[in-house]
Amino acid sequence: MSTAIIYSFTSNKTAKAGEKIAAAIGKSFETTMVNADELTEKEFLSYDQLILGVPTWFDGELPHYWDEFVPAIEEMDLKGKKVAIYGLADQVGYPENFADGVGILARLMRDRGAEIVGQTNIENYKFESSNAIENGDDKFIGLVLDQENQARLSQKRIEDWVEGLKNIFK
């Protein structure tokens, strides 16, 4: 199985989190770091397992580098692929759109047949609404990190999430 961690190398906090996720994975399974700014459809489809990093920008939207890739995703067949998503977000500044990017990306992938893995608990976050939560569920679809307000919780959140992924990714 091949696994990519894909995030924009120029998206500051998301890139730092991506490096920490890679460090937490260590040698448990092999990962390739891929720059989302230069992502091609061919490269994306060459991996069986994907860890995608996405900050939420523009009040509940994807950053432009993911947004530009959306038309390509909409044409993809992602059956058989496992996708875990982590998102950077700000629950104090944007409580009504908290980590929406995670939800947008997850649903896009799932609509194309991917299996979304790596749900996390919403406890210890404070916000009004989030697209990263499934209807009626009490979990985020992926890992949500808030460096603006809860930076000290991030390392443990990453480690717990990665421990779970080690049981799912090979």
Ligand SMILES: Cc1cc2nc3c(=O)[nH]c(=O)nc-3n(C[C@H](O)[C@H](O)[C@H](O)COP(=O)(O)O)c2cc1C
């Ligand atoms: C213009 C702007 C809009 C933002 N909109 C949202 C938002 O709608 N929801 C959210 O949770 N965070 C929002 N954020 C917060 C970012 O997601 C957060 O700062 C994140 O850590 C940025 O990661 P990056 O450095 O990788 O871009 C916004 C930040 C900016 C600057």
